[in-house]
Amino acid sequence: MDIATILHFLTIPWVFLLWTSFLKSFIFLNLTIIVVSVTVFAERKVSAFIQDRSGPNRVGIPLTLFGGKKDSFFWGLGQMVADPIKLLTKENFVPAGVNKFYFWLAPKLVMIPPILILAVLPFGSTLFGVSMTISELNVGVLYIFAISSLSVYGITLAGWASNSKFPFIGGIRSSSQMISYELALGLSVVPVFMICGSLNLNEIVDWQIKNGWLVSPYWPKGFELSTLIHPSELVHTLIAGLSIQRFALWIPLLISFIIFLVAIFAETNRLPFDLPEAEQELVGGYHTEYASMNFALFFLGEYAAMFAGSGAIVSLFLGGWSCPLIPDGSHGWFWGLVNIGVFFVKVSLMLLFMIWVRWTLPRFRYDQLMKLGWLGFFPIALANIFLTALILAFTHR
């Protein structure tokens, strides 16, 4: 077997699909874990800054141990490494009286769904002609809804298996929280499908590249770097972008964006909807009885869910990996990498927004969330679909 045969074997379509998929999964999973680690650090740092504290700033390189004059702290960035090491090396304590099987199963059930969601997120355009989506499902968004609602089983199971009152209340709250926002979550994106005509996240992103991000009311048509030099062409593109339909559709799209955003907050158990966790009322909610890596899996699951949710928002409403004036991966591998970078920048900004909201708002009361979900968002999302349909029917060219 020489190299030529191996290369030939690797280019057989199904083998090619197999190893590129594995490679993509591996890279994006690890990138996500790194982003999660950074997000946990950012959460602590941003929360500290918002509350006029300085946050973790001590973990760095202990130069004084090796004869240095001063420790170098690096703004506490070492915390990102120290936290996982601490969680990995702690004793994995299992209290007596828990249902061992489900107790061990629950953290995995929380961790797995957000990771599965990564499979359909378009991380980038193409790199060396390979699509940067792990799996281009034509029911991508439905897949996201189906999988993401599974993570509530993990939480409920954790609450029940812990055999303790606070986790149990947390688990129960989680399941009834889920039924109050899940409907609004699903219905709020229906206008997007109606406009883009596809459930495939890649096609939704492609539509947004051609017609502009869904949250914007106006998008210059065919705007490119070369048009900037010719004023007449520039004016032409700016005018061509104006359309009544786009302006009218902006209203329902903005409504569905806000509902989707709020529902994602509830989906990922973030404040103001972190009722299953509710440190102040339920000690730690569903993960009260968990320690070390089992607890870390819950943590990882929550932040991976934030990443996946942000990825879904970015792909659905904020143009995915696209950015005006930046060409896609067909123009060379460099632009392919830039597109992946753009996606991660957008997701990071979304994550920052989630952290910012968390440290701003107090927690919703239990009945308030149910009321908001059933009497607020559900009817609005439903009416929004009809509004979109009417606008599409009347402005159809």
Place this chain on the structure above:
Amino acid sequence: MAIVVNRPKLTFAERCYLPAIVAGLAITWNHLKRALFNKGIVTMQYPEEKWDANMPDWYRGAPTLVSDEHGKDRCVACQLCEFICPPRAITIKPMEIPDGDNWRKVEKRPEEFDIDMTRCIYCGLCEEVCPEQAIYLRKDYSITGLSREEMVHDKKTLYKLGGVMNGLVFKWNDLK
């Protein structure tokens, strides 16, 4: 009788949360922005910055033994502090002052005086009970050690921490 709480009538803007949320986000954003430029952070970086200068005089830190203005140790080994100490942190081995000593009239002095700082609860009862005003809770709060033995303060350490205290009781005085 039931108390009727009048709920204020909320406007539509108040009921749909969004304006209040945006206002809240603006407030936290301003704090974040200020903190990013290192302004407005109230955290004290402890080992480098300390509050020692602002400590009140009545601060109850580590119990110590004090000497008077003539450099004489004041403790007479009456053992009242040992008996009152709630966690029994104090152990005193008294010693009779032999005949012929200048201070025979004082009768007793401690041969050994140990305070186990792993047990001490900083209650200050020893200071309160001491008839000779020999034991005082000073401002040391950071008592650390690598072993239990290290955490037991012996007489030498206690006098070193205590220093000089001018007082009213003059038993250790030639003229009194």
